[in-house]
Amino acid sequence: MYDTILIPTDGSGCAKVAVHKGLALAHRLGATVTFLHVLENPLVAGYAAPEALPYSAQLYDDLKRAASTILDEALAEAASMGVQAHAKLVENRRPADAIHDEESGHDLVVMGTHGRRGVDRWMFGSVAEGALRRADTPYLVVRADDGAVEGSGPTGDA
Amino acid sequence: MPLEGTSFGAEVLDAVRSLLVREHTHVTVLHVGREPRTVRDALHRRHGAASATTVPMEPATEAPRVFDSQTWDAARRALVDAVDPEVRMLRRAGWRVEVATAFGEPPDEIVAHARKHGIDLIAMATHARSGLARAVLGSVAEAVLRRAEIPVLMVRASEATSESEPDTAFVVPTIDPA
Numbered sequence: 001m002y003d004t005i006l007i008p009t010d011g012s013g014c015a016k017v018a019v020h021k022g023l024a025l026a027h028r029l030g031a032t033v034t035f036l037h038v039l040e041n042p043l044v045a046g047y048a049a050p051e052a053l054p055y056s057a058q059l060y061d062d063l064k065r066a067a068s069t070i071l072d073e074a075l076a077e078a079a080s081m082g083v084q085a086h087a088k089l090v091e092n093r094r095p096a097d098a099i100h101d102e103e104s105g106h107d108l109v110v111m112g113t114h115g116r117r118g119v120d121r122w123m124f125g126s127v128a129e130g131a132l133r134r135a136d137t138p139y140l141v142v143r144a145d146d147g148a149v150e151g152s153g154p155t156g157d158a
Numbered sequence: 159m160p161l162e163g164t165s166f167g168a169e170v171l172d173a174v175r176s177l178l179v180r181e182h183t184h185v186t187v188l189h190v191g192r193e194p195r196t197v198r199d200a201l202h203r204r205h206g207a208a209s210a211t212t213v214p215m216e217p218a219t220e221a222p223r224v225f226d227s228q229t230w231d232a233a234r235r236a237l238v239d240a241v242d243p244e245v246r247m248l249r250r251a252g253w254r255v256e257v258a259t260a261f262g263e264p265p266d267e268i269v270a271h272a273r274k275h276g277i278d279l280i281a282m283a284t285h286a287r288s289g290l291a292r293a294v295l296g297s298v299a300e301a302v303l304r305r306a307e308i309p310v311l312m313v314r315a316s317e318a319t320s321e322s323e324p325d326t327a328f329v330v331p332t333i334d335p336a
Contacts, residue, residue, distance in 0.1 A: 002178040
C-alpha cells in the first residue's frame, strides 16, 4: 500500500533522522522515496536583510549549492541501502506549501522533529505543523532523539 | 497510532497494517473517555461541601469513586465496547491487540499511557475538515504530537468517520522487544 514515500529534508539533524528512518521503512516496504528540499527566497523568508540585496543572487547560488549537497547526500544514503530514490528541489515556495503540493503523489510522508519540548515548538511551529494541518496523506513524525526506536522501532528494518 | 472519533477510521487501521510487521507488533487500543457524569456530579458536590465547611478534601474525593464503582465499570465497559468492531477485525487478521481505557484529558492520558508502558509508536487519526476548521489540526492530535517523545503516525480520517469528536480512540502499537 505504501509504495511511495516523501521525505522532506532541510539538512538539519532532525531531517537527517527522518531520512534515515524513512529509508529504513522504504527498504522494508520496497517503496520508492522522493527527497524534497525547498529553497525559499531568502528575502521573502526574512533571513536576509535588505542591505544584502546587492548580493542576493550570490547568496541564492550558495543556498542552491547547499541544497544540492543535502539532496545528494540523501540520495547516496538511499543508494547504499538499495532504495530507489529521486530528489526534488522546489524554489521560491514556502516549505509547508511545497510539501503540501508534493504529498498528493505519495502514500506516506516521513518528517523529523525534535523530541524535546521547547525546541519542539520552534521546529514544529514552522514547517511540519504547517504541512500537517492540511495533510491528506498519512504523516509519520519521527524524533531526533529517540535512540530507542533506532534499532527496534516500527520504522527500523529487522 | 492515535485516532480521534468514536469509531476508528479505516485509514488508520490500513496504515497500521501497512507499516508494521504483525509478528513483531503488539497493539494497544486506548480509548479515553470523560468521567461518568454521576461521578463528576458527586465529586462536585463533595468538593463544594468540603470547601464550604473547610473539611479536608482528601477523604471526600475518594469516597465517590468507591461508592460509584458500578458507574465507573459501566463507563469503562462502554469505552471498550465502542472499539470492539475494530479490535475484533484486527484480531481476526492475526494481530495481538489489547484494549485500554482511561478517563481524563485525551492528550494527557495518551502521552502518559505511552510513557508508562514503553510504547514505541503512537498512531492516530486526525479529522478531515473543510473550510475554516480545516486549518485546525485535531486539537488532541496536535497536543499529542507536541508532547510525545516517540514517533507519531497521523492519518486523516475520512469525513464519514470523523463527524463526532467527544471521545477519543487510540491504537497504540508496541513493538515487541523480542
